[in-house]
Amino acid sequence: MIAEAGHYALVLALGLAVVQALVPMLGARWRDPAMMAVAGPAALAQFGFVALAFAALATSYVMSDFSVANVVENSHSAMPLIYRFTSVWGNHEGSMLLWIFILALFGALVAAFGRNLPATLKANVLAVQAWIATAFLLFILLASNPFLRLADAPFEGRDLNPILQDLGLAIHPPILYVGYVGCSISFSFAIAALLEGRIDAAWARWVRPWTLAAWIFLTLGISMGSYWAYYELGWGGWWFWDPVENASLMPWLSATALLHSAVVMEKRDALKVWTILLAILSFSLSLLGTFLVRSGVLTSVHTFASDPTRGVFILAILVFFVGGSLALFAWRAPVLKQGGLFAPISREGALVYNNLFLTSACATVFVGTLYPLALEALTGDKISVGAPFFNATFGPLLVPLLLAMPFGPLLAWKRGDLLAVAQRLSGAAAIAVAALVAAFAYQGAGPVLAPIGLGLGLFVILGALTDLAERTQVLRVRFKVALARALGLPRATWGTALAHLGVGVALLGIVGETQWSAERIASIKPGDVVSLRGYDLTFEGSVPRAGPNYRELVARFTVRRGAETIAVLEPAKRTFAARNMTTTEAALLTRGVGQIYLSLGDVNSDGSVAVRLYDKPLVLLIWIGTLVMAAGGALSLSDRRLRVGAPKPARDRAAMQPAE
Amino acid sequence: MLRGLGLLLCALVLLATPARAVQPDEVLANAALEARARELSRELRCMVCQNQSIDDSDAPLARDLRLLVRERLVHGDSDGQIIEFLVARYGEFVLLKPRFSWHTLVLWLAPALVLVAGAGTIAAVLRRRRARGDANAIDQAPPLTAQEQERLARLVGADNAG
Numbered sequence: 001m002i003a004e005a006g007h008y009a010l011v012l013a014l015g016l017a018v019v020q021a022l023v024p025m026l027g028a029r030w031r032d033p034a035m036m037a038v039a040g041p042a043a044l045a046q047f048g049f050v051a052l053a054f055a056a057l058a059t060s061y062v063m064s065d066f067s068v069a070n071v072v073e074n075s076h077s078a079m080p081l082i083y084r085f086t087s088v089w090g091n092h093e094g095s096m097l098l099w100i101f102i103l104a105l106f107g108a109l110v111a112a113f114g115r116n117l118p119a120t121l122k123a124n125v126l127a128v129q130a131w132i133a134t135a136f137l138l139f140i141l142l143a144s145n146p147f148l149r150l151a152d153a154p155f156e157g158r159d160l161n162p163i164l165q166d167l168g169l170a171i172h173p174p175i176l177y178v179g180y181v182g183c184s185i186s187f188s189f190a191i192a193a194l195l196e197g198r199i200d201a202a203w204a205r206w207v208r209p210w211t212l213a214a215w216i217f218l219t220l221g222i223s224m225g226s227y228w229a230y231y232e233l234g235w236g237g238w239w240f241w242d243p244v245e246n247a248s249l250m251p252w253l254s255a256t257a258l259l260h261s262a263v264v265m266e267k268r269d270a271l272k273v274w275t276i277l278l279a280i281l282s283f284s285l286s287l288l289g290t291f292l293v294r295s296g297v298l299t300s301v302h303t304f305a306s307d308p309t310r311g312v313f314i315l316a317i318l319v320f321f322v323g324g325s326l327a328l329f330a331w332r333a334p335v336l337k338q339g340g341l342f343a344p345i346s347r348e349g350a351l352v353y354n355n356l357f358l359t360s361a362c363a364t365v366f367v368g369t370l371y372p373l374a375l376e377a378l379t380g381d382k383i384s385v386g387a388p389f390f391n392a393t394f395g396p397l398l399v400p401l402l403l404a405m406p407f408g409p410l411l412a413w414k415r416g417d418l419l420a421v422a423q424r425l426s427g428a429a430a431i432a433v434a435a436l437v438a439a440f441a442y443q444g445a446g447p448v449l450a451p452i453g454l455g456l457g458l459f460v461i462l463g464a465l466t467d468l469a470e471r472t473q474v475l476r477v478r479f480k481v482a483l484a485r486a487l488g489l490p491r492a493t494w495g496t497a498l499a500h501l502g503v504g505v506a507l508l509g510i511v512g513e514t515q516w517s518a519e520r521i522a523s524i525k526p527g528d529v530v531s532l533r534g535y536d537l538t539f540e541g542s543v544p545r546a547g548p549n550y551r552e553l554v555a556r557f558t559v560r561r562g563a564e565t566i567a568v569l570e571p572a573k574r575t576f577a578a579r580n581m582t583t584t585e586a587a588l589l590t591r592g593v594g595q596i597y598l599s600l601g602d603v604n605s606d607g608s609v610a611v612r613l614y615d616k617p618l619v620l621l622i623w624i625g626t627l628v629m630a631a632g633g634a635l636s637l638s639d640r641r642l643r644v645g646a647p648k649p650a651r652d653r654a655a656m657q658p659a660e
Numbered sequence: 661m662l663r664g665l666g667l668l669l670c671a672l673v674l675l676a677t678p679a680r681a682v683q684p685d686e687v688l689a690n691a692a693l694e695a696r697a698r699e700l701s702r703e704l705r706c707m708v709c710q711n712q713s714i715d716d717s718d719a720p721l722a723r724d725l726r727l728l729v730r731e732r733l734v735h736g737d738s739d740g741q742i743i744e745f746l747v748a749r750y751g752e753f754v755l756l757k758p759r760f761s762w763h764t765l766v767l768w769l770a771p772a773l774v775l776v777a778g779a780g781t782i783a784a785v786l787r788r789r790r791a792r793g794d795a796n797a798i799d800q801a802p803p804l805t806a807q808e809q810e811r812l813a814r815l816v817g818a819d820n821a822g
Contacts, residue, residue: 235716242711341789352782360775367770381763384705386713386756393771523684601683610684 003068006056007147013049013104014137016042020130024123028195036123040111043126046133047108054088054101057146061088067153070094070146076159076578078549086170087160092294092310093146095173099290100136102174102181107133110185110210117206124192125185132184135317143313159549159578168228176221176248180286182214183251186258187283190276191325194332204266204275209637211258211279216633218252223626231586236597236614238513238622241390246369247289253362254282257355264348268340268413271348273333274355280329284322285362291318297373343415350408350416357401364393402456405503406463409496410470424470428462446515453511460504464497495636499629506625512594512618520613523604533615535596536560537569542609550574552585555600555609559589571600571611593620682715686726693733700729700739704746705756713756 020042027035060068062084064077074091075084089098107129114122140146189207193199225248230238239245258278264271291297295311342348368385375381406428410421436455443450469475471489474482520532526541540556552574559567569587576583586599594617601610682701688694701715706722714722714729725746732742746754758764804812 237716240711240716338789344786356775356778356782359778360771363774364771367767371764371767375763379763382751382753383758383764384711384753384756385758385767386705386711388703388757389767392757393768397771397775521682521684521687612682 002056002059003065003147003149006053006060007145009049009052009056010137010141010147013046013053014134014141016046016049017130017133017137020046021127021134023127025127025195028120028123028127031120033119036119039123039126039130043104043107043111043129046130047104050101050104054097057094057097058085058088061085064157066155066157067149068146069148069150072150072154072157074160075157076549077156078578079160079165080548082167082170083160083165087164089173090160090164090169093140093144095177096136096140096144096294097146098174099177099181100133100140102177103129103133103136103184106181106185106210110188114206120196121189121192121203121206124195125188128188128191129184132188132321135320139310139313139317143310156578159576162550162574162576162579162581162583163232165549165576166228166232168224168232172221172224172228175217175224179214179216179218179221179255180248180251180289182210182217183255183283183286185210185214186279187325190279191328193276193336194328197332197335199272199276199336201266201269204262207279208259208262208266211255211262211282212633212637214282215252215255215259216630216637218248218255219626219630219633222248222252223623223630227623231588232583235599235612236517236586236616238619241368241387243369244293246365247292250285250362250365250369251282251289253358253365254278254285257358257362258282260351260354260358264351268342268348270338270340270342271352272336272338276333276336277329278355280322280325284318284325285366287318287321291315292369340414342413345411345418346416347408347411347413350404350411353404354401354408357397361394361397361401364397365390368393399456402460402503402507405460405500406466409464409467409493409500425463425466428459428466431462432456432459450511450515453507453515457504457507457511460507461501462504464501464504467500468494468497490639492636492639495632495634495639497632498635499632502625502628502630502632504625505621505628506623509593509618509621509623509625513616513622516617517619518615521610522613523608523610525606525608530611530613532596532613534561535566535615537598537613539609539611542603545572547574549578550576553600553603555611557587557598559596569596569598571598573600573603590620593618593624595619682726683723686723686730688730688734690734693730696739697726697730697733700733700742701726703743703756704729705754707750707753 020039023042024036024039027033027038057070059065060071061075062081064071064075064084066072066077070091070093074094075087079087087094089095107126110117110122110125110129114125117125186207189203189210193203222245225245226238229240230236258275261271261275261278265275291311291314295314297311340348368390372383372385375383406425407418407421410424411418432455435458436451439451439454468486468489471493472482472485474486477485518533520530522528522530524530524539526539528539530537530539537557537559540558542553542555545552545554552572554570554572557569557571558565559569567589569589571587572585574583574585575581584599586597589596589598594615597612597614597616599612601612603609682698688697698715702713704714704725706712706714706717706719706725708719708721709717712722714725728746729742732745737745743755752758758767760768
């Protein structure tokens, strides 16, 4: 009954989405307020029904209703409650339902909080949202229905993939999806602007908070996925240039560019056409990501062709929205009027430079991810494009971007003075160069990239601090005055500095992990000691343990540094009976911002066990940096300018004036 | 998420006894050769896995390749010779960084092409704008739109009346 109710709720949501897609858009065209007013309530009701469907599936999972095929395939009654719940989106059908749930949520939020949007803009935005919802609801109902029943319900489910039974999975996909789907809002705003043929600074002010929110979630989602892979997959890697990772990186790069170009549009009324294009591209790349992950095209072009229903459906959605929006763009963009002029050396110029490099980096990831697929489809040649390619192409594109980053916020709008800015940054540059030289001297014949990366990271961090110091004049005036100035700075300024600082911090982490890590691989018996960089790990022995739905072999290691015992590490190997699979649970010891990483290999017949031990200095800075970036975004989002939103319609203000 | 699934598939398809990447018994006694072996392993694809290097992979095939690489190294082959040998045996697919050739031309040139085309477009737009308006236009505010004019008139009117 519950599953049928969920299924039916989805059908009703589809009906509402169709209405919401057509009526308000026609209403906006015919200037009919009643028709336009349909959009808000329709969006709210649509959200209600999708939420109902989601709740129905979640209930089936939590109650382990094994008459529902989707539950049987991805759940097991012995799993802890939290994993029974998170299995809802640990599979194709459920994750599509989560996707549409978040889409409906965003639509409802626009309907609820978009009161001071002009009526036609709001109607068009919600209509475009409904077009997307219609497409994906159709996809779920026709090709990926999670509510299908089984005639003969089995007694037990087939369990969730053990790798996914982790708290990382509980939070990573929903957060990433909020980011992906959040890009749909700026997309809808862009399409609405093209339909109306009108766009101004107020438009940018409405779009920016939505883009910023999506960006924050994308940042957190990618970062969390990276940390999850780091500790769960067992060999300490945190970024693999895997197509699935690239699928999330592309919208992030594009959304980052969009955030920056929207600033120019809001402040200076320039870069309108480009901003619209970026908004379209960001969501198109999100759709592409969904397509890549969901269609199976990545494993092989042939898998895709052998089971084409879903893949072709998503491809059709992709072609419709990307093709349609780009065609609309080509047709309508010339209507948009160009705004403020600026000199090449100016804040606007710096933001254009940022956009140029971010877009190039995004294009590099795009080509690298899709080239093998295209080549195989066209010529039958199989090639691989992996980490070494991206390191060789993506890396060099980031260097000029990072070098210029401290300059941007210090340049004046319209026409800047590069020399004066360089002077202000001389302190930061001097310290960075000194650190670079010191690192070279200290490490001798070590990796060349490390000191350079260190210097660059420090320059970015100190550059962000210089920006704050310049604005508060903290080194020139009394502390009290500087404090007052600091408090008076707009939160967006703090947000920018913080986000830029986070990039520098993350860069330091990347340098530390990739260049200064040490590794030890050994086969040891109980009582043996493995040593790495002054840490001595004694293998005390291993004990079997039973978890709720797995058995595990836990190895016990005492960590000593000199004579002092620091910690006990317990890496484990888990065996999940339902799928007869084993996973590795690495043990991590955090020391400052570095970590000791210990992961277990095979247990041999003679009682010895293979271990991999890593010392990863600064590694935590990678994720701390991304958290700082997200915090900067959040701070910027709380800026009064964005919170209050666009000015109220003139009518309201006139009403508030005193009577004469 | 899918990466994990790919890994899994790898293990399931081959029904392998689980073996982690680089086992202790594989490590060469000669540290310099071992370091070269690790470098090479990172550039080579585990062909039954999804986008994993043989250095990362658990699959038996990856182990075989790791051992093969080490065998050739001990034999005295150069890095280039080993790569040549593996490509001859398994095809270009084994390289995670494809070689520059006619069919990877677009792949390798794309980043530079996009960057140059982007920079060119920006330069052209800037020049065209500057040609249209004179250089001083930057420092002047853009003229008010009709709407803004009207609003200004209304505000001024309200002030005068008040």
